[in-house]
Amino acid sequence: MTDESLTGHALIQSYLRTLTAAPGVYRMLDSESRVLYVGKARNLKARVSNYARPAGHSARIDRMIRETASMMFLTTRTETEALLLEQNLIKQLKPKFNVLLRDDKSFPNILVAKDHPYPQIEKHRGAKKQKGAYYGPFASAGAVNRTLNQLQKVFLLRNCSDSMFASRTRPCLLHQIKRCSAPCTGLISEADYAASVADAERFLSGRSTQVQEKLAADMTAASEAMEFERAAALRDRIRALTQVQTAQGINPRTTAEADVIALHMEGGQACVQVFFIRANQNWGNRDFYPRVGVDIEEAEVLQAFLGQFYDNKEPPRQILLSHPIEDPDLMAEALSDKAGRKVEILVPKRGEKAELIEGAARNARESLGRRMAESSAQAKLLRGLAEAFDLDAPPQRVEVYDNSHIMGTNAVGAMIVAGPEGFMKNHYRKFNIRGDELTPGDDFGMMKEVLTRRLKRLLKEDPDRTKGLWPDLLLIDGGAGQVSAVREIMETVGIDDLPFIGVAKGIDRDAGKEEFHRPGQQAFALRRDDPVLYFVQRLRDEAHRFAIGTHRAKRAKAISATPLDEIAGVGATRKRALLAHFGSAKAVSRANLADLKAVEGISDALAETIYDHFHERG
Structure with a gap:
């Protein structure tokens, strides 16, 4: 036990009596039990004793020691375990004084699927659960797409889904533009397609010289046999392969991985x-x-x-x-x-x-x-925003809201966030509009639903406003009507100190003539050449882009939905099996019970459920 009145060096000194020389992880906490720092040690007692010294620390460590009001310790069997635990806790707890990696997304791979006679080549992100060979990581989706695009030109592998492959009766456009060998319609044998897959995998494994030599030999043989069209196609594939290597820029000779x-x-x-x-x-x-x-x-x-x-x-x-x-x-x-x-x-x-x-x-x-130049410019813009809208200080978190729908269908709300370092994309949020009583196209009603849900969540997750989740300014797409609706929402949830501005489109929707609306005040405009106006336009455009993209994704999902989605027990795998077997959802709906039972992965009981779904409605 330690004396609760102790802090800093004295508090840390008091822990030394009970610590051992075991490896482990320590946490330093402030007076409100927030984690200040997570560290690992080969010898906990020796490591912590360094903090008990009153001098010899950097300014950062000295400030951390002064704020320390309690400590927590976990012993481990080895220092390696302590290192892994330390980094895991840092990512979870995000302590104030630790170095913190803020952007930690997964990286995409190229997957050559192996669960089909004619393997598909595609971009893959996430857990490697699907059967096949994975090549990566690539730094971005763009890097993968560029490589896939060139690989299609060279190896003519398919990228269509299994259900689309099964339903084709004639080659698609990709075959016509020489990007696919059309295995779906039998224009290439399974053995020849497998050879193309093997060549693609050789290239992705770094054996591109072998691939080029093979293509060159095939081109020479085709030319000697006077198969000039095939020789020209092979020449184009060699050229495409060279372009892949050139586009990569750096191709180290002695560093394989x-x-x-x-x-x-x-x-x-x-x-x-x-x-x-x-x-x-x-x-x-x-x-x-x-x-x-x-x-x-x-x-x-x-x-x-x-x-x-x-x-x-x-x-x-x-x-x-x-x-x-x-x-x-x-x-x-x-x-x-x-x-x-x-x-x-x-x-x-x-x-x-x-x-x-x-x-x-x-x-x-x-x-x-x-980045430093952009941060400096961003800070200046945030100061300008504070001056233009009479805020107490430059906002550190600006939230911008927009809606998107077509005649009220597939309606979504979108929130984007900006701060001192620009757009904070990992804080963006989308809202599927749930309001059953909303009139289609009711923008006021949609905004009310989105903001009510957002504010109630903030009140629940950060009631004391200590976690940095609350915005300093809300920008709403709309004029006086939207501002009145937002004020009503604020009063309903009991918030009266959150600044918000309505950004109304200019006359004839002319950018540069926007009007800004605040509750209880006259609308006003900024000079057409004011950098703050351009900044607000950029924020609004980003919110609109995100809302439109979210809406399109929702609409595409709705369009691609089939009646099979409504049947209990038919998930993605069984849906693929049914579509591959019958070719379409309509064909599944017309199938007899015996044919349904013949599909791989469909049990007799599920076949009866599917049959009943289409034949016993009513």
């Missing part, structure tokens, strides 16, 4: 640039901006980045770093355990690997420079 990770720090900010090298090919790069402070060393930043970055990703065989980290052997052991094979962590000083690091470091430096 590695993540190239470079850090640049400046002005209390950091950028980490990651290049994905797989199969001796560059599969794209991504920049990250971890939360850091002015007195954090590169070693600590990169160590934290590696732990959090690979928490949900498979590490490659080599990780090339621009700076040494604090515990390279420990991190390599932890990542090797995770991958089930050896993972090397290197800081190259010469040769091709050093050149790769140099390129990544240059990208990190340039990216951080651009």
